[in-house]
Amino acid sequence: MSSASASPSDTSASGPVILWGAPVGLYTGKVRSYLRKQGIAYEERLPSDPEFQRQVMPAVQRFINPVVRLPDGQLVQDTTDIIDHFEHSGQARFSVYPRGPLQRVVALAMDLLGGEGLVRAAMHFRWSYRTQNEAFLRHEFGLSFRAAGLPQAAIDQQLDGFMGYLNAYLPKLGITTQSTAAVEASYYALLAALDAHFRVHPYVLGGLPTVADFGFIANLYAHLGRDPYPSMQMKLQAPSVYRFTERMMASDADAPEFPHSRAALPEDDTVPETLGAVARCMAQDFLPELRAIVHSLDAGLAQQGDIAPLAPVSAKPSIRMLTSAEFSLRGTAMQSMAGPYTLYMLQRVTDAYAALGGDDKQRVQAWFSAHGLQDLLTLRARRRVARRNHIEVWE
Numbered sequence: 001m002s003s004a005s006a007s008p009s010d011t012s013a014s015g016p017v018i019l020w021g022a023p024v025g026l027y028t029g030k031v032r033s034y035l036r037k038q039g040i041a042y043e044e045r046l047p048s049d050p051e052f053q054r055q056v057m058p059a060v061q062r063f064i065n066p067v068v069r070l071p072d073g074q075l076v077q078d079t080t081d082i083i084d085h086f087e088h089s090g091q092a093r094f095s096v097y098p099r100g101p102l103q104r105v106v107a108l109a110m111d112l113l114g115g116e117g118l119v120r121a122a123m124h125f126r127w128s129y130r131t132q133n134e135a136f137l138r139h140e141f142g143l144s145f146r147a148a149g150l151p152q153a154a155i156d157q158q159l160d161g162f163m164g165y166l167n168a169y170l171p172k173l174g175i176t177t178q179s180t181a182a183v184e185a186s187y188y189a190l191l192a193a194l195d196a197h198f199r200v201h202p203y204v205l206g207g208l209p210t211v212a213d214f215g216f217i218a219n220l221y222a223h224l225g226r227d228p229y230p231s232m233q234m235k236l237q238a239p240s241v242y243r244f245t246e247r248m249m250a251s252d253a254d255a256p257e258f259p260h261s262r263a264a265l266p267e268d269d270t271v272p273e274t275l276g277a278v279a280r281c282m283a284q285d286f287l288p289e290l291r292a293i294v295h296s297l298d299a300g301l302a303q304q305g306d307i308a309p310l311a312p313v314s315a316k317p318s319i320r321m322l323t324s325a326e327f328s329l330r331g332t333a334m335q336s337m338a339g340p341y342t343l344y345m346l347q348r349v350t351d352a353y354a355a356l357g358g359d360d361k362q363r364v365q366a367w368f369s370a371h372g373l374q375d376l377l378t379l380r381a382r383r384r385v386a387r388r389n390h391i392e393v394w395e
């Protein structure tokens with residue numbers, strides 16, 4: 001886990017957990033949801049906060065949200081590392097890593113799908129529907145600039161620049177007029193599978209949130225569940241998924257429609273049957289991309305030759321995407337950014353599987369095979385990714 005200590009002279013390094021992020025931010029919602037569910041008190045601050053600009057950004061080496069500061073001054077960036085910190089700190093009410101082998105590997109696979117696999121849909125439905133979303137997005141991105149006290153003309157100028165920068169991710173993610181139909185079809189298929197699931201279960205694995213739920217809430221909340229156009233689609237087509245987004249933002253279980261659900265995972269290490277359809281969506285629409293990402297990052301690594309252990313993955317911390325991956329999405333040729341962070345999330349799945357004993361391995365393999373996802377369990381790149389000083393490095 002990456003961390004850095006504030007200097008001893010830093011008198012601000014005390015008090016509650018600080019969460020720097022924004023209501024509009026994809027990854028901030030994931031951490032906010034986790035802190036609320038775990039009953040961990042925090043104070044949220046916008047990235048325009050002078051302290052974020054002056055101290056946090058230099059420490060984490062770039063502009064990135066969210067960042068958490070612990071009461072002892074330690075900064076933690078990256079939503080997965082933030083969750084893992086609290087998992088080990090003793091402050092969490094319950095562990096979000098299931099003990100059951102099948103539940104654990106499925107949860108990690110769903111975390112990967114929810115956090116990484118849904119990014120394209122989240123970006124598409126936010127930025128390709130500019131007309132429908134524009135007024136809301138200007139309000140939301142404007143919060144930070146308004147909090148900084150900027151006059152309206154300056155806010156408008158900042159918004160044009162920053163929103164233009166984010167909008168420019170679309171082609172890099174393979175979102176073009178040619179691919180729109182495939183991108184939307186794959187999202188709506190997953191949404192339908194998730195809706196059928198959340199109609200009968202409050203959370204991904206049953207009665208308690210796990211890493212799987214926090215993976216999904218990243219993309220399903222700020223973009224897909226909150227921006228005007230996609231949130232309307234979600235309410236109309238998948239109301240149970242919309243309820244899930246509300247539930248994940250509540251500090252209690254928020255599941256009155258499941259009066260018989262216990263706040264626990266099934267004790268026999270089973271996973272809900274309705275997750276099968278979600279896994280099949282992943283096998284069809286995300287596994288080919290994951291294979292392509294591994295393949296293109298491997299090709300880049302082979303070209304570079306020897307790379308020292310713990311060498312940063314890129315020349316500058318702000319560069320997270322190293323190469324592009326080519327794959328087919330529902331028959332449409334796609335070219336999209338490939339970054340080592342995806343490997344970081346993927347290797348959590350393959351590590352959890354590799355750590356199992358024979359019988360457990362077989363049981364996990366049987367479930368993944370039944371849904372066409374067996375390759376995911378052993379899909380590895382030639383180098384592992386770790387995180388040090390808030391950035392990804394080659395292990």
Ligand SMILES: N[C@@H](CCC(=O)N[C@@H](CS)C(=O)NCC(=O)O)C(=O)O
Nearest residue numbers: 025026027063064065066078079080
């Ligand atoms: N893997 C990181 C991703 C964080 C991330 O990409 N955050 C977005 C905002 S929601 C960001 O800071 N983007 C800045 C940029 O793209 O330059 C995490 O889980 O914390």
